[in-house]
Amino acid sequence: ETGVTQTPRHLVMGMTNKKSLKCEQHLGHNAMYWYKQSAKKPLELMFVYSLEERVENNSVPSRFSPECPNSSHLFLHLHTLQPEDSALYLCATASGSSDTQYFGPGTRLTVL
Amino acid sequence: TQLLEQSPQFLSIQEGENLTVYCNSSSVFSSLQWYRQEPGEGPVLLVTVVTGGEVKKLKRLTFQFGDARKDSSLHITAAQTGDTGLYLCAGGEIDDKIIFGKGTRLHILP
Numbered sequence: 605e606t607g608v609t610q611t612p613r614h615l616v617m618g619m620t621n622k623k624s625l626k627c628e629q630h631l632g633h634n635a636m637y638w639y640k641q642s643a644k645k646p647l648e649l650m651f652v653y654s655l656e657e658r659v660e661n662n663s664v665p666s667r668f669s670p671e672c673p674n675s676s677h678l679f680l681h682l683h684t685l686q687p688e689d690s691a692l693y694l695c696a697t698a699s700g701s702s703d704t705q706y707f708g709p710g711t712r713l714t715v716l
Numbered sequence: 717t718q719l720l721e722q723s724p725q726f727l728s729i730q731e732g733e734n735l736t737v738y739c740n741s742s743s744v745f746s747s748l749q750w751y752r753q754e755p756g757e758g759p760v761l762l763v764t765v766v767t768g769g770e771v772k773k774l775k776r777l778t779f780q781f782g783d784a785r786k787d788s789s790l791h792i793t794a795a796q797t798g799d800t801g802l803y804l805c806a807g808g809e810i811d812d813k814i815i816f817g818k819g820t821r822l823h824i825l826p
Contacts, residue, residue, distance in 0.1 A: 608758075647759075647804070647816040694758050704749055705806070705814060707758035 607631045608708035610695050616714045625711045627678040627695030636678045637696040685715045720807055720817035728823040732794055737820040739805035740787040747808040748781055748788050752801045759804055795824045
């Protein structure tokens with residue numbers, strides 16, 4: 605069974621829409637992450653959850669809202685996004701905050 | 717915050733050739749990971765190295781962690797078209813954060 609899954613794989617939305625990205629992990633890990641990957645930039649860490657509590661928020665605009673209802677699921681709620689938010693959004697999990705991270709396949713988001 | 721510099725940024729070589737890509741920092745990392753990412757997919761872990769001077773082999777790929785744990789290299793022998801992708805290194809910082817380099821985009825020509 606795939607360790608980390610993300611849905612949807614592709615999403616096109618207008619600037620006034622509200623949508624959510626979902627990440628599910630089957631690895632029993634305690635830490636979960638959201639990253640943004642844009643062309644020609646390093647992976648940008650957005651949010652970190654450890655044991656279902658948010659431990660880091662890297663100055664991400666409030667139009668991105670994470671939610672971690674349990675240790676297996678992580679959501680990223682999106683509203684009133686901008687075209688520059690178009691990117692590949694990656695979820696990752698790890699046993700602990702300093703351990704190797706395992707990534708999902710990502711959601712390719714396009715904001716029109 | 718530490719920085720990880722990866723070089724070269726882009727590399728295009730013929731199938732069958734050997735290549736080496738690098739990941740360098742001025743600071744020490746507790747561990748270092750190498751990932752390969754294909755278009756439209758998430759990074760897939762290739763290896764984790766934790767000990768200075770450590771060498772790990774994965775078929776035709778050889779990974780080395782520098783003695784001082786500040787740098788790493790990935791050597792591919794007899795490259796194949798299936799090796800094409802974005803190679804990312806990531807370092808574990810002393811304060812438990814992990815940072816990523818920008819990656820080396822490798823293209824193996826048939």
